[in-house]
Amino acid sequence: MIPDFLKSPPLGKPWLLYAFLGTSLVLNLTLAFQGDDASTEMAVATAAPAEAVAQVATIAPEAPNVAIPPELVPPLPEPLGVTRRAGTTVFSAPVQGSLSATFQNAPSASPAALSAVYSRLFVWDIDVRRDLHKGDRVDVLFEENEGAEPLVLAARLTLNPGASTERVVDAFRYQAQGDRFASYWSTDGTEVPRRLIDGPLGDYEQITSLLKDRPTHEGMDFKTPIGSDVLAPRAAKVLRVNWNHAANGNCIELRFTDGATAKFLHLNENDVKEGQSVTAGEVIARSGNTGRSTGPHLHYQIEKGGRVVDPVDYHGTLRRKLPAELMADFGKKSAELGAQLETEVATAM
Ligand SMILES: [Zn+2]
Structure with missing residues (x-):
């Protein structure tokens, strides 16, 4: 009725x-x-x-x-x-x-x-x-x-x-x-x-989930099409790959030189193996929609000393400015x- x-x-x-x-x-x-x-x-x-x-x-x-x-x-x-x-x-x-x-x-x-x-x-x-x-x-x-x-x-x-x-x-x-x-x-x-300073993606559509908004969800979600390059934000060693595949899908965990670990979940393809060393900015995977995921995105999670750390705090953030030569066009469209x-x-x- x-x-x-x-x-x-x-x-x-x-x-x-x-x-x-x-x-x-x-x-x-x-x-x-x-x-x-x-x-x-x-x-x-x-x-x-x-x-x-x-x-x-x-x-x-x-x-x-x-x-x-x-x-x-x-x-x-x-x-x-x-x-x-x-x-x-x-x-x-x-x-x-x-x-x-x-x-x-x-x-x-x-x-x-x-x-x-x-x-x-x-x-x-x-x-x-x-x-x-x-x-x-x-x-x-x-x-x-x-x-x-x-x-x-x-x-x-x-x-x-x-x-x-x-x-x-x-x-x-x-x-x-x-x-x-x-x-x-x-x-x-x-x-x-x-944006995160030296984050895990060069570009992406949008950050759709922040740690501070939803503390029970332990990472940050980046909405991005399947196949986006995922980067090692810092020099690191690959701790493990593809554990708990049903939930995480293809996944990678890195240990940075300061001891912090970073998890990358729901990947489409992994490019690295356990034990391998990677350099800052190196492509380690392509983002995907695998495991328990309802849309293409990257889940990025930092832990240090056994605790989840907000990537916003760990990386710091920046705000971009439109270059001066785009301001006339932007001004027209925003108006x-x-x-x-x-x-x-x-x-x-
Ligand atoms: Zn997530």
């Missing part, structure tokens, strides 16, 4: 209601498309969000007519601040409690997934659990394609809007010349997501995206 209002666009997908179950820990979400190796442990640690999103992802393509128990059907008013153009949607809303609660009524097949993708952009600048307050504002321009997580084209987070302490963080999707993937850049041409992002604001006045 599905109420009629759930059948009409854009809410014509009752399974989207599963997303409403996951409204607490935004960054603990595992998106089926970003891939993850620790879904089992996650399900234990954060049962509701993990299961909620996993269900959206799993049943979305085949099961649009799953019956929703009446008690799970929340009121779904059409949120204010929604504008649609061909292919893209703008969602603007004041922050209500958590970020996932703020996105709860977003006009998306999976508001929880949209919330997670949005928060991934700003997690480098703010603690989305502590620093967000009621009345702060989110704006996001996105498009959705079946079978993929929402693609954010532009996003803005405004803290303390209207106050003297107002702070606006923008992120515009833009592919810099010479980069293999588009990334997100703020108005002044600074890259929004940080177009910014104008679309502000469509709703303009029409609402």
